Amino acid sequence: MSFVIRCLDCGHAAPFTPNSMQCPKCNSQWREAEYDLNEVNKTFPSELANRAFDLWRYRELLPIHNPNPTLRLGEGGTPLIQAANLGNMLGLPNLYIKDERQGPTSSFKDRQAAVTIATLKEAGITEMVAASTGNVAIAYSAYAARAGIKLWAFVTSLVPGVKMREIALYGSQVVKITGSYDQAKKIAAEFALQRGLYQDMGARTITAVEAMKTIAFEIAEQFTQLNGGAKDSKWKTPDWYIQAVSGGMGPLGVYKGFLELKKLGLIDRIPAIVPIQADGCSPMVDGWRKGLAKAEPVLSPSTRIETLATGDPGRTYTMLRQRVIETNGVFESVSDEDAFRAMHVLAKLEGISAEPAAGVAFAGLFKLVRSGVIKPSDSVVVNCTGHTLPAEQFLFGDNWTRDVNLSEQFAQADTPQEGLLAALNNVTPSRFPRVAVVDDSGEARRLIRRILQSQGDFEIFEAVDGRDAINLINKEHPDIVILDLMMPEMDGFAVLDVLRGNPKTANIPVIVATAKELTVNEKSRLQGQIQSLMQKGDFLNDEFLQEVRALIG
Numbered sequence: 001m002s003f004v005i006r007c008l009d010c011g012h013a014a015p016f017t018p019n020s021m022q023c024p025k026c027n028s029q030w031r032e033a034e035y036d037l038n039e040v041n042k043t044f045p046s047e048l049a050n051r052a053f054d055l056w057r058y059r060e061l062l063p064i065h066n067p068n069p070t071l072r073l074g075e076g077g078t079p080l081i082q083a084a085n086l087g088n089m090l091g092l093p094n095l096y097i098k099d100e101r102q103g104p105t106s107s108f109k110d111r112q113a114a115v116t117i118a119t120l121k122e123a124g125i126t127e128m129v130a131a132s133t134g135n136v137a138i139a140y141s142a143y144a145a146r147a148g149i150k151l152w153a154f155v156t157s158l159v160p161g162v163k164m165r166e167i168a169l170y171g172s173q174v175v176k177i178t179g180s181y182d183q184a185k186k187i188a189a190e191f192a193l194q195r196g197l198y199q200d201m202g203a204r205t206i207t208a209v210e211a212m213k214t215i216a217f218e219i220a221e222q223f224t225q226l227n228g229g230a231k232d233s234k235w236k237t238p239d240w241y242i243q244a245v246s247g248g249m250g251p252l253g254v255y256k257g258f259l260e261l262k263k264l265g266l267i268d269r270i271p272a273i274v275p276i277q278a279d280g281c282s283p284m285v286d287g288w289r290k291g292l293a294k295a296e297p298v299l300s301p302s303t304r305i306e307t308l309a310t311g312d313p314g315r316t317y318t319m320l321r322q323r324v325i326e327t328n329g330v331f332e333s334v335s336d337e338d339a340f341r342a343m344h345v346l347a348k349l350e351g352i353s354a355e356p357a358a359g360v361a362f363a364g365l366f367k368l369v370r371s372g373v374i375k376p377s378d379s380v381v382v383n384c385t386g387h388t389l390p391a392e393q394f395l396f397g398d399n400w401t402r403d404v405n406l407s408e409q410f411a412q413a414d415t416p417q418e419g420l421l422a423a424l425n426n427v428t429p430s431r432f433p434r435v436a437v438v439d440d441s442g443e444a445r446r447l448i449r450r451i452l453q454s455q456g457d458f459e460i461f462e463a464v465d466g467r468d469a470i471n472l473i474n475k476e477h478p479d480i481v482i483l484d485l486m487m488p489e490m491d492g493f494a495v496l497d498v499l500r501g502n503p504k505t506a507n508i509p510v511i512v513a514t515a516k517e518l519t520v521n522e523k524s525r526l527q528g529q530i531q532s533l534m535q536k537g538d539f540l541n542d543e544f545l546q547e548v549r550a551l552i553g
């Protein structure tokens, strides 16, 4: 497929590199994927009939070259369900629910994680940071686990324990911030910057917005099918798209998806976009009501629906407002109680148990029908955004999160920036144990990295052969070396001789990892030279990690 990344501020077009997060010309972080639609038209939509109903069926319109099939968990392709009972109650016969609970981790964030992790994997990235009100981190954790990418998840202490455990279950590091979600985002950004790590940036993450487009593509295909099929090769669209919003990335992507279908000539009309917020954190709705193009941040969100607690939507609101105006949509807000009631009604009438955040969208629907904004003859799709599953409470011992209390840090600091940095020092020690992994097999190196990363915090360096290992070890001074013996040219025995012969490296502990039975002669060569000998198959048990820890501890 052919596409460029277009800067929304200066118009500069650049190729897509997932780990460069700003415009190379003006440094703006607001950019968008732009596809060569003539090129897309050659295979899309004609090829769709031959493809599975999942997110990757729209690959011409996704920013990835070779999606890796081994990372997939069945993302996208969720059903569009006609809600006859609820429609009956509301006097709205054309009511549909896009059931995003049916994604791999039960929220629509699976799309964002699937596409983003696929591009990161393609770019060789092995560690990343995400701030989350829960579901983003859960979705990223699942895909990161599959891809062997280590995830640092910054969540606020208000995120329900069940969600935090779910994040930890996948082996991600949970950093619990006692503070607002906006503060957690700032800390995560600083942490990522200091350590040079890839960071999810919400609506500024190109892959995230692109992933959300697939909701629009699916709705258009499914709505067409449920309403008599395509006519004159045109797809049909509903009148309204309703979604509960926090940062607003979902509707931004959904709009872009419909817009691309329109540019391709597949649809005539983009549905009216309706973002719904919780009353206790509704900066977009407040801005909308006051006629402001820029939202005033809510500094202390007061909703129990933590998933929707973005107090400062920044530019996303400004962009979303334009889309809402253009499509004749509307912003609306509802109380927590209304959302809980709507959840209950949805479950009782339609057999769909959703989480409170999704309840917000349904409460918004009820309000707009009651006030006459949505008419009985209108067709409506509500995004049932999620219902994440709880992980077993007794799965973990204590201390599986890192806790940072911002109010304490800020009370002691002179400036907010100082408070932030002081807080960050609590997240991690400034230095992690440094591990050099020497193995000529990429697969073996990845396995060791994955085992280490899932169990703790290590700074990991890789060398692909003996000579590379010597250079690396002299340069990085690791605390420990994990060394393969059988490598072409300079093997592990030779590496050991060089290391032990140099006073600077003579005392670095070495764990030898070997795939084969050693001869008596080989064993005697290692005698006194190494700290531990491991069969490669033994890596998966705790012994390996205990050994590593003991040697660096």
Ligand SMILES: *Cc1c(COP(=O)(O)O)cnc(C)c1O
Binding pocket: 107, 108, 109, 135, 136, 244, 245, 246, 247, 248, 249, 250, 251, 307, 308, 355, 357, 358, 385, 386, 387
């Ligand atoms: C993230 C999330 C939302 C809000 O989505 P945005 O489009 O990013 O504002 C709504 N519901 C659920 C279940 C979510 O996880």
Ligand SMILES: [Zn+2]
Binding pocket: 007, 008, 009, 010, 011, 012, 023, 024, 025, 026, 027, 028
């Ligand atoms: Zn630019």
